[in-house]
Amino acid sequence: MRTVIIRSFGGPEVLEVTDVPVPEPGPGQIRIRVAAAAVNPVDLQTRSGALTAAGLIPEREAIGIGWDVSGTVDTLGPDVVGFRPGDAVIGLSDRLSLPSKAQAEYVVLDTDAVTAVPTGIDLVAAATLPLGGLTAVQALDIAGAKPGDTLLVTGAAGAVGGYTVQLAARAGLRVVAVASAGDEELLRDLGTEFFVPRTADLPAAVRDLVPGGVHAAVDAASVGTLALDAVRGGGSLVSVRGNAPTPLRGIRVGNVWIRADGPRLAEVAAAGLRPRVADVLPLDEVAEAHRRLEAGGLRGRLVLVP
Structure with missing residues (x-):
């Protein structure tokens, strides 16, 4: 073969x-x-x-x-x-x-x-x-956000970011998506409530939309401390690429180390993702x-x- x-x-x-x-x-x-x-x-x-x-x-x-x-x-x-x-x-x-x-x-x-x-x-x-969907769902597991919480997703128009937006919205999270300005319509359609262009001052723009900062973040674009600064004290941040920033202000910081998981993949496949x-x-x-x-x-x- x-x-x-x-x-x-x-x-x-x-x-x-x-x-x-x-x-x-x-x-x-x-x-x-x-x-x-x-x-x-x-x-x-x-x-x-x-x-x-x-x-x-x-x-x-x-x-x-x-x-x-x-x-x-x-x-x-x-x-x-x-x-x-x-x-x-x-x-x-x-x-x-x-x-x-x-x-x-x-x-x-x-x-x-x-x-x-x-x-x-x-x-x-x-x-x-498989890889994008499982990365997204495992990142959300680590982030630990609850229905009604705000979730920042950087790189939201990418493969992992897009699946994260969809799964988060389906779980009742209020999504703040960061991507190119031309991707806003797509991300709104995927379930985003708030949109921030990636050229903006990220922490300031997010905090203007969500006073005090978001409850959690999934950093699919590896912006690191900029995403961390948009998270409220005591929140959480999950890095997709294994380079999580220093956990300041009591923020729980983690990395996704993806693993195969057939049952969880079945949930992802049945979720109606695009x-x-x-x-x-x-x-x-x-x-x-x-x-x-x-x-x-x-x-x-x-x-x-x-």
Whole structure:
């Protein structure tokens, strides 16, 4: 089968689509025939060597690429219940150091990392849900905001930010979204109550809208202390990218360290979120997908199809 790997670190040119044996599922695992796999910022960090420099991925001969996957169940490992060959599923490959991951023709995942695709969601759009949706819901869990509380979301028009806005609004939170001015209409439609252009003085603009500051923040754009300054004393801030600021004024500060969670992913998939696909490319054009993601300005995720 074909799979995307790197053998050295660098720019998109180090990405390689190579042939490897089709993986076999072990006990409690299923093999998925991949229909689509989204491209995420973590893929860029893996390829560049940033995650290895941070001590998160050991150097090895080949490192697989890709976290999000949608497809159909191909083969069941021993002791698997609840899935059948042909089932449409989505899942998350959350282990960093694997020789082959989701950007491939087949991927093997533990059953607790997988859930069924709800009726009405096509497999290409569904491939954008696992990493972004689980990051959003786990960030909201850490933030601990209650219905009626105000929640600041930076990078609100991005994949994670957009899912955070939708899930928060559905949970009864009053969302303050930060994004480009051109994204305001979209974010209002997703459930935002307050909007702040990202060019504004963030703490001042937020406190003008919410006197005293918001109860909690999910910082998907890594603005750090600026987002913290918009949170009221004793509130909470959750960083999506692992670089949470110093916890001043009694604010609880945390990072999201994403993990696969099939049951929680089922909740996300059933929540009626609006997936956004920026474009669809063949697996062989993975390097182009990385170049486009690095260039920025995308609304939604690029998706690879084998």
